[in-house]
């Protein structure tokens with residue numbers, strides 16, 4: 204990972220400055236970003252979806268991993284300011300499609316089927332996102348969700364849904380804010 208961090212030192216230090224000086228970005232930790240990168244490399248998906256772009260920090264890491272397997276990253280953000288900031292931060296990346304608006308409205312319009320999804324937007328809505336996504340997932344799709352431990356009450360319905368649905372197998376990882384890792388298996 205150090206080679207990558209050296210190569211993209213300029214971009215990563217800009218994200219670090221924004222993380223320190225701007226409020227309400229809610230970026231995942233560096234540790235979680237590297238884990239996400241590794242998950243994508245293991246999975247080698249074709250189509251990646253992120254819900255919750257913020258200023259594009261996690262998107263940047265998804266994009267770096269996507270480059271290794273020629274994947275594209277669709278990412279959704281509802282806040283105008285953060286969407287615009289991400290646009291600037293990600294201007295040099297050519298495998299990202301940024302979508303502006305509410306994920307609940309955009310997901311039904313997406314025509315791709317996804318192999319890897321990262322959920323990191325409104326915690327109360329995680330369960331709605333997964334329900335909307337179900338017919339947009341390829342067999343063996345991986346779904347990663349953040350803030351599973353930090354917001355455990357708010358995301359309970361999401362976890363209960365994964366547990367009660369035989370199409371998903373999932374596990375919670377006690378890393379940083381807590382990550383849920385799920386795999387979707389079509390019958």
Ligand SMILES: C[S@@+](CC[C@H](N)C(=O)[O-])C[C@H]1O[C@@H](n2cnc3c(N)ncnc32)[C@H](O)[C@@H]1O
Pocket residue numbers: 228229230231254255256257258259260261262279280281282285304305306307323324325328
């Ligand atoms: C935790 S932040 C995302 C951080 C980002 N993944 C990162 O690590 O750099 C959550 C983002 O989701 C956005 N969001 C919240 N509800 C949303 C919705 N319904 N649709 C799309 N974006 C939403 C917020 O505006 C916020 O920027």
